[in-house]
Amino acid sequence: MSDSTPATIEDVARIAEVSIATVSRAIHMPEKVAKSTRLKVNQAIALTGYTTNAMARSLRLGRSNMILVVAPDIGDPNFSSILVGLENEARAHGYGVLIGHTQNDAQRGLEYLKFFNSNQAAGLILFTGILPFGHQEVTPRLPPTVGVFEPVFNGGIPYVGVDDVEGARKAVDLLISEGHRRIAFIGDSHTRLAYGRRRSGYEAGLAAAGIPPNRRLILEGDGTVESGRLALEQLFMRDDLPTAFMCVNDQTALGVALGLKARGYEIPDQFSVTGFDDVPQASFMTPSLTTIRQPRTAIGKHAMALLLEMLSDRTPSETEILLRPDLVVRNSVGPPPTRR
Amino acid sequence: MSDSTPATIEDVARIAEVSIATVSRAIHMPEKVAKSTRLKVNQAIALTGYTTNAMARSLRLGRSNMILVVAPDIGDPNFSSILVGLENEARAHGYGVLIGHTQNDAQRGLEYLKFFNSNQAAGLILFTGILPFGHQEVTPRLPPTVGVFEPVFNGGIPYVGVDDVEGARKAVDLLISEGHRRIAFIGDSHTRLAYGRRRSGYEAGLAAAGIPPNRRLILEGDGTVESGRLALEQLFMRDDLPTAFMCVNDQTALGVALGLKARGYEIPDQFSVTGFDDVPQASFMTPSLTTIRQPRTAIGKHAMALLLEMLSDRTPSETEILLRPDLVVRNSVGPPPTRR
DNA sequence: CTGGGCGATGTAAAGGTTTACATCGTGCTG
DNA sequence: CAGCACGATGTAAACCTTTACATCGCCCAG
Numbered sequence: 001m002s003d004s005t006p007a008t009i010e011d012v013a014r015i016a017e018v019s020i021a022t023v024s025r026a027i028h029m030p031e032k033v034a035k036s037t038r039l040k041v042n043q044a045i046a047l048t049g050y051t052t053n054a055m056a057r058s059l060r061l062g063r064s065n066m067i068l069v070v071a072p073d074i075g076d077p078n079f080s081s082i083l084v085g086l087e088n089e090a091r092a093h094g095y096g097v098l099i100g101h102t103q104n105d106a107q108r109g110l111e112y113l114k115f116f117n118s119n120q121a122a123g124l125i126l127f128t129g130i131l132p133f134g135h136q137e138v139t140p141r142l143p144p145t146v147g148v149f150e151p152v153f154n155g156g157i158p159y160v161g162v163d164d165v166e167g168a169r170k171a172v173d174l175l176i177s178e179g180h181r182r183i184a185f186i187g188d189s190h191t192r193l194a195y196g197r198r199r200s201g202y203e204a205g206l207a208a209a210g211i212p213p214n215r216r217l218i219l220e221g222d223g224t225v226e227s228g229r230l231a232l233e234q235l236f237m238r239d240d241l242p243t244a245f246m247c248v249n250d251q252t253a254l255g256v257a258l259g260l261k262a263r264g265y266e267i268p269d270q271f272s273v274t275g276f277d278d279v280p281q282a283s284f285m286t287p288s289l290t291t292i293r294q295p296r297t298a299i300g301k302h303a304m305a306l307l308l309e310m311l312s313d314r315t316p317s318e319t320e321i322l323l324r325p326d327l328v329v330r331n332s333v334g335p336p337p338t339r340r
Numbered sequence: 341m342s343d344s345t346p347a348t349i350e351d352v353a354r355i356a357e358v359s360i361a362t363v364s365r366a367i368h369m370p371e372k373v374a375k376s377t378r379l380k381v382n383q384a385i386a387l388t389g390y391t392t393n394a395m396a397r398s399l400r401l402g403r404s405n406m407i408l409v410v411a412p413d414i415g416d417p418n419f420s421s422i423l424v425g426l427e428n429e430a431r432a433h434g435y436g437v438l439i440g441h442t443q444n445d446a447q448r449g450l451e452y453l454k455f456f457n458s459n460q461a462a463g464l465i466l467f468t469g470i471l472p473f474g475h476q477e478v479t480p481r482l483p484p485t486v487g488v489f490e491p492v493f494n495g496g497i498p499y500v501g502v503d504d505v506e507g508a509r510k511a512v513d514l515l516i517s518e519g520h521r522r523i524a525f526i527g528d529s530h531t532r533l534a535y536g537r538r539r540s541g542y543e544a545g546l547a548a549a550g551i552p553p554n555r556r557l558i559l560e561g562d563g564t565v566e567s568g569r570l571a572l573e574q575l576f577m578r579d580d581l582p583t584a585f586m587c588v589n590d591q592t593a594l595g596v597a598l599g600l601k602a603r604g605y606e607i608p609d610q611f612s613v614t615g616f617d618d619v620p621q622a623s624f625m626t627p628s629l630t631t632i633r634q635p636r637t638a639i640g641k642h643a644m645a646l647l648l649e650m651l652s653d654r655t656p657s658e659t660e661i662l663l664r665p666d667l668v669v670r671n672s673v674g675p676p677p678t679r680r
Numbered sequence: 681c682t683g684g685g686c687g688a689t690g691t692a693a694a695g696g697t698t699t700a701c702a703t704c705g706t707g708c709t710g
Numbered sequence: 711c712a713g714c715a716c717g718a719t720g721t722a723a724a725c726c727t728t729t730a731c732a733t734c735g736c737c738c739a740g
Contacts, residue, residue, distance in 0.1 A: 020698095053696050
């Protein structure tokens with residue numbers, strides 16, 4: 001009864017008194033088999049506890065039920081909640097999730113492609129904006145792929161991200177509505193596409209409020225805590241201070257906040273600060289950080305859904321999905337100090 | 341030349357002018373094939389870019405090169421750094437990592453067992469202390485399994501964790517060396533084994549310092565922020581205050597810190613607080629939290645190494661690996677206020 | 681010189697599916 | 711009533727490996 005080896009399709013066929021072909025059809029194309037037969041097969045399946053052998057199936061079909069997810073760093077706290085969305089969606093459709101990380105090593109990225117040679121994975125979710133497969137000229141044939149956060153570098157690959165422009169716009173609008181008019185943007189960068197878009201949102205917000213742009217209030221930064229601190233120092237040295245700092249991400253905001261605290265200033269009484277991303281740490285800061293939340297689980301869900309769509313029919317319904325980010329109001333923003 | 345379909349072992353055999361059996365042997369048991377033949381085969385492999393089809397191999401062997409990792413919540417920030425350790429170690433041995441989460445739903449846990457019916461996975465890494473497979477009486481046959489953090493509930497399964505007793509001991513020793521003698525332990529629990537061990541460390545530390553135990557200073561808690569706050573309130577109501585709070589984890593410590601701040605007390609000037617785990621947020625708190633670091637990446641690495649060992653020969657060299665936790669000194673601990 | 685043994689290689693089966701094609705029977709049309 | 715079409719089912723090949731067993735030469739001992 002309870003065999004040591006799992007039941008095969010043949011066991012089911014014997015018990016249901018049909019051929020294995022019929023069993024297979026009853027499972028995968030139920031409309032092709034007579035109702036009575038279907039019933040017998042289902043009973044036999046229940047009796048044996050049969051589960052179709054995914055290995056044999058994948059071998060025969062030349063296609064597996066695994067999705068490979070490659071990120072530069074799976075240790076990144078941002079990664080895990082996206083993973084939740086990815087995994088839930090995948091499982092809901094009978095797919096499993098395989099993970100890998102490149103740690104920005106192209107060679108390692110290349111290794112993961114082997115999963116596709118042998119159909120160990122059917123599709124790819126890519127976190128890096130840049131293809132992790134070395135120089136772009138020799139781009140190997142890619143499996144069905146969906147990018148997350150940023151478009152994949154050499155294009156033609158659909159991706160799911162957040163509407164950075166709108167997010168930035170929400171932050172700057174909040175600051176303006178509190179009465180700020182001198183708002184710095186910390187973390188401009190030419191290498192990160194998302195940062196450029198956030199800057200666009202910032203500029204659009206200022207323009208909409210009729211505030212003339214001020215290039216001296218836009219500072220470079222690479223998104224690290226240190227870069228925030230550095231930018232702050234530059235502003236202090238110039239003696240050309242804003243009343244609010246809009247930062248390109250939460251790490252930068254933390255750097256700014258630490259710098260201000262070190263100089264003895266109070267947030268939000270004397271300066272306001274906003275971030276972007278809503279990393280888990282944001283609510284732990286003092287004061288807790290007002291920021292823009294990336295809907296991470298939703299991003300994962302959509303990315304996986306898009307990929308699965310590509311896997312069934314060939315044409316994805318959309319080639320770019322931008323989700324709406326939310327403003328998370330905490331305690332780092334207030335009205336500018338009244339000048340008197 | 342660059343076919344659309346990947347090369348099979350047969351292509352290699354044809355080019356090398358040998359049989360497919362010889363190719364297989366050249367790859368997996370090189371000592372069994374003549375040196376000259378091996379050379380020809382290797383050249384043919386290089387020429388064709390052959391990669392052995394993992395599906396066919398797994399089907400034939402009845403064993404795959406995937407390890408399933410199941411956690412209650414893969415969104416937990418603690419999870420991701422362990423994952424790094426797991427994945428690195430797995431890949432170094434030619435294994436891939438498959439992930440799943442149960443969200444404490446036994447049914448979902450059960451679903452993942454299907455991966456083993458069809459040999460889609462060869463081994464299991466389990467994060468929950470309790471088996472995620474419903475009631476324990478009907479425990480299904482488990483594949484080779486290693487637990488992480490806590491021993492798996494119905495035993496007999498090796499696990500990798502941290503030496504909680506030693507970690508707690510380090511925390512309490514620090515507090516004692518700063519001069520504290522009235523030290524509360526927040527977060528006692530009968531359900532979490534790790535918490536019990538941390539309490540043991542606390543008690544051992546007090547005993548070693550000749551401080552008599554005081555049951556009124558040991559408070560229940562489930563490890564949430566709220567539980568920390570609650571325990572604090574109880575202590576205040578009793579008007580029986582310690583000078584330091586040793587918390588069973590960082591969340592609890594945050595709850596205590598927030599409660600103290602809300603009552604207008606300063607940390608560490610008036611009260612000292614320690615945590616356990618060193619979650620990423622710990623350094624963002626104000627004041628930053630002195631805590632015990634779990635060597636997460638190392639835990640992942642050891643757990644995977646142990647599992648792979650079980651997969652090759654049947655007997656694991658050890659059945660319990662406890663890693664040494666480190667004290668991370670930040671700013672939440674100071675000497676007790678001088679009474680005057 | 682013959683037979684046995686051994687090292688190197690080949691042959692073929694097995695692993696569990698899916699599916700093109702063949703077969704069978706029934707009911708309808710002409 | 712004959713023939714055809716169609717729906718339901720069965721047969722067998724193919725997917726790509728690994729490996730037990732067979733085969734083939736060759737060397738050495740008797």
